[in-house]
Amino acid sequence: MAFRLLTYNIHKGIGGVDRRYDLGRVTETIGHYEPDFVFLQEVDDGVPRSRFERQVDAIADAIGMAHRAFQANVKLTRGHYGNAILSRHPLRHLWDIDLSIPLKKRRRALIAKAHVRIDGHDRSVVLSNLHLGLAGFERALQLRRLLASDPLRHVRRDTPVLIGGDLNDVWGSLGKKFLAPHGFQCATGKSRTFPAFRPVRSLDAIYFRGGVGLESAFVGHTAVAKQASDHLPLVADFTISPAE
Helix, strand or coil, X not given: CEEEEEEEECHHHECCCCCCECHHHHHHHHHHHCCCEEEEEEEEECCHHHCCCEHHHHHHHHHXXXXXXXXXXXXXXXXXXXXXXXXXXXXXXXXXXXXXXCCCCCCEEEEEEEEEEECCEEEEEEEEEEECCCCHHHHHHHHHHHHCCHHHHCCCCCCCEEEEEECCCCCCCHHHHHHHHHCCEECCCCCCCECCCCCCECCEEEEEECCEEEEXXXXXXXXXXXXXXXXXXXXXXXXXXXXX
């Protein structure tokens, strides 16, 4: 079975160039790639700048994703914003992992276990969506904490695990230092996703481990994507076998 994962920092639906709020551009961008799983960062919920929309539901409904989960990271005067996972397959378990470092902006990882039906058998896929901090020491501590969390520490080594999001990995060193020793491979290499209108930095990434194979990966460069956010979406195609 093949499936597609898309990760995307949507910048609350505010364009990176024109600074205009237009969630329709975000949903058009995501829908264009027809993903099976979506990791979103900087998703607003009840915030004035985004017309008080619950963006996780607005996006999921627009692209026909029946299953969704939202995680509030940063509380604002009115509303909050955070991470979200959208899925075409049922999400049976959710974990909210606190990655916050004292005196730094609150950061969390949203982990879900999706159940995919293949040839009459259920196959679990662990999905981990995160948005790491801006400082190097912060990202290191946050990844260590993520990898030591119960849902990742106790998962079987042959269970497919996908980690993705806005890692703010300016130097491109996080995978080799922290994820590779735990068996994770980078699906997306040094794919440039920021800034969207002329990308020069590889801030976003997707990593995988377990019974899943990488087919291809690419950055979404449509004209709408270059306007919809300050990041471009990152897409990876995988295959999974029915046997555990």
